Amino acid sequence: MKAHYGYKDGSGDYFIIIDTDKCNGCQKCVEVCPYGVLEIIEDEFDIEGGSMAAVTEEHRKKIKYSCGPCKPITGERKLPCVLACEAKAIIHSW
Amino acid sequence: MSDNPEEFWRWREYRHTTPDMDWHNAKMITAGVDIGSVGSKAAVMLDGELYAYSAMRTGGVSEETAIKAMNWAIEETGLKTENINYVVGTGYGRVNVPFAKRTITEIACHARGAHYIYGPTVRTVLDIGGQDCKAIRCDEKGKVMSFLMNDKCAAGTGRGLEVFADLIRTPIEELGKTSLNVENEPQPVSNTCVIFAKAESVALLRQGWQKEKVSAAYHLAMVNRIIDLLTKVGIEKDFVVTGGVAKNPGIITRLERNLGIKPLEPKLDPILAGAIGSALFAKALYEKELGLR
Numbered sequence: 001m002k003a004h005y006g007y008k009d010g011s012g013d014y015f016i017i018i019d020t021d022k023c024n025g026c027q028k029c030v031e032v033c034p035y036g037v038l039e040i041i042e043d044e045f046d047i048e049g050g051s052m053a054a055v056t057e058e059h060r061k062k063i064k065y066s067c068g069p070c071k072p073i074t075g076e077r078k079l080p081c082v083l084a085c086e087a088k089a090i091i092h093s094w
Numbered sequence: 095m096s097d098n099p100e101e102f103w104r105w106r107e108y109r110h111t112t113p114d115m116d117w118h119n120a121k122m123i124t125a126g127v128d129i130g131s132v133g134s135k136a137a138v139m140l141d142g143e144l145y146a147y148s149a150m151r152t153g154g155v156s157e158e159t160a161i162k163a164m165n166w167a168i169e170e171t172g173l174k175t176e177n178i179n180y181v182v183g184t185g186y187g188r189v190n191v192p193f194a195k196r197t198i199t200e201i202a203c204h205a206r207g208a209h210y211i212y213g214p215t216v217r218t219v220l221d222i223g224g225q226d227c228k229a230i231r232c233d234e235k236g237k238v239m240s241f242l243m244n245d246k247c248a249a250g251t252g253r254g255l256e257v258f259a260d261l262i263r264t265p266i267e268e269l270g271k272t273s274l275n276v277e278n279e280p281q282p283v284s285n286t287c288v289i290f291a292k293a294e295s296v297a298l299l300r301q302g303w304q305k306e307k308v309s310a311a312y313h314l315a316m317v318n319r320i321i322d323l324l325t326k327v328g329i330e331k332d333f334v335v336t337g338g339v340a341k342n343p344g345i346i347t348r349l350e351r352n353l354g355i356k357p358l359e360p361k362l363d364p365i366l367a368g369a370i371g372s373a374l375f376a377k378a379l380y381e382k383e384l385g386l387r
Contacts (some may be wrong), residue, residue, distance in 0.1 A: 004242035008322065010286040015326075018099055034206070045202040047378050061246045 001045060002088060005055035006063050006093070014064040015093040016055050022089035025051035032080040035059075037066050053089070067092065102265050103256035105133075109148035109166050115140060116175050124180045125167075126372025127160050127194060128203065129187030132224025132253055133338055134159045136167040137369035138178065142377050144210075146171050149353045149365050150287035152224075156190035164193070179379035186225075201241045202232055202367050207371030208334050209236030210218035211362045220320065220349075221367065224252045227320055229327045231302075236371075248288040252339045253286045256297050257292060262305040265273040266276050271355055271372040272343030274335065279348075282315035289351035291315055309344070317348040324353070334358045336367035 006015035006078075020043070030038045030053065037059045043050045061068045070079050082090050096131070114186045117123055120140035130152060135278075137147040153159045164175060175181075183191030184203040185364040191197070206276055208219040209232065218343045219230040227250050231240040234301065258268040280303075283294040291312060298308045335357050339345055350356045362370075379387045 002327075003304070004240070004327070006244035007244055008326075009246060044197065044199040047198075047375060047382060049186050057255035 003052075003054065004093075005060050008059055009064075011064070013093050014050050014067075016063060016067070017091040017093060018055075019087075019091075022053060022087040023052045023085075024087055025053065026086070028084040028086070029053055029081040030060075032084040034073075034080065035066050035069070037063065045070045064094075068077045100263075102259040102263055103271060104313070106267050107150040109169065111145060111146045111171055115143070115145050117145065117171060117177070122180075122377055122380055123173070123178045124182075124373050124376035125178045126182050126203065126369045126374070126376055127164055127165065127191045128185040128200065128368035128372060129160055129183065129191060130155050130224050130368070131165075131183045131226070131254070133365060134163045134185075134187070135366050135369035136163040137368070138173065138375045139373040139377060140168055142321075142374065144362070144370060144373075146173070147344075147369065149363070152187065156186055156187035157192050160187065160191040160193075178269060180376040180383070182376040182379065183370040184368050195376075196379060198372055199367075201228055201243065202238050203368045203371030203375065204228065204336050205230050205232040205238045205371065206236040206374050207367030207369070208336050208364075210230070210370050210374060211336075211360055211367055212334045212358045213333065215332045216334050216358070218324070218327075218333045218364075219367075220324060221332070222250070222252060222320065222335065222337040222345070224338065225252055227323060229324045231317045231327050231330065240327050242323060243266065244323055247286065248293055249285055250316045250323075252337065253289070254288040254291070254316065255339065255342065257288065258295065258309070261292060261295060262299070262309060264305065264309070267341075268345075269309060270313065270342035272306050273305045273313045273344035276310045276381075279314055279376075280311045282318055283311045283321040285315040305382055313342075313344040313348055317345060317352060320345075320349065321352055329353065329355065331355060332358050334360070334364075336364045338365045340364035 161336030
């Protein structure tokens with residue numbers, strides 16, 4: 001499942017997309033995120049359960065700002081969460 | 095102060111029992127309670143078939159609303175909460191359903207519920223709720239493949255329509271129909287914020303626009319916003335709309351017109367999708383508990 005966390009507002013689209021079929025719940029993205037945007041949650045979508053990465057409730061409505069420091073306007077962009085994810089389960093829409 | 099105390103936003107609360115069904119013969123009685131931001135729904139199923147349900151406004155205390163909605167659904171059936179084998183809570187207030195054994199996110203429940211209401215051909219579910227809007231892609235089993243939820247602003251939601259109904263003094267249940275009484279579609283109002291949209295609507299009314307025309311502009315703004323959201327997850331046939339706003343023909347007709355895809359006609363009230371979905375999850379969970387799956 002591709003879980004889109006984030007929002008669209010007057011200034012643009014801001015979504016972090018987590019592919020829960022790829023995510024193995026290893027927690028590396030949670031550890032490297034300097035701003036505590038990500039967390040590991042119980043899978044509430046399936047009765048089988050399991051764990052998966054998600055954007056915290058606190059950051060869901062402000063990820064444009066929370067993720068801002070990791071997105072320089074010039075120079076190379078290295079997103080710690082995306083780089084840390086071996087399963088390549090995380091995509092940023094902006 | 096208003097000289098007319100009518101509440102134009104108020105929609106009909108109701109309950110229903112399916113005739114010719116008897117819970118005494120059921121092997122499994124499961125229920126789902128969907129506590130939404132505006133409406134609360136409860137559904138009781140006998141062996142996976144819909145038996146009784148209710149839809150009412152969410153009150154100030156979610157726990158009380160959950161109990162009220164459940165009791166109302168089973169009223170007249172002779173069924174008691176203790177007779178129900180498994181209850182799943184969903185919706186914004188899902189953690190506040192005191193008698194629920196488990197909670198499941200409303201996204202999964204809406205996909206599952208839409209699958210029950212509209213059949214297994216459903217691939218895209220759009221849930222327009224009281225204060226958010228969700229676009230969900232699912233497979234033939236009703237399992238979520240992709241979802242996107244927009245809950246940062248009330249633009250494009252049911253509550254926005256309620257506010258608008260009050261503004262133009264048209265009952266919410268007629269709002270959509272009257273918005274279609276225009277010769278040409280006007281330019282939409284702003285769609286990024288419900289307050290701005292309302293302010294612009296007030297300005298248009300002052301300019302002398304008919305209220306149907308203003309209503310059309312408001313509905314169109316909502317539809318544009320919803321389509322933006324839908325295209326992000328991609329839209330595949332069959333397409334269905336759930337949630338209270340699915341009953342507004344002003345939205346449904348414009349979605350069809352602007353998307354070029356006709357949403358399926360519901361066999362049941364689409365506001366119940368979340369509650370039905372959670373009752374189906376309850377059945378699956380109960381079967382698991384019994385070791386049947």
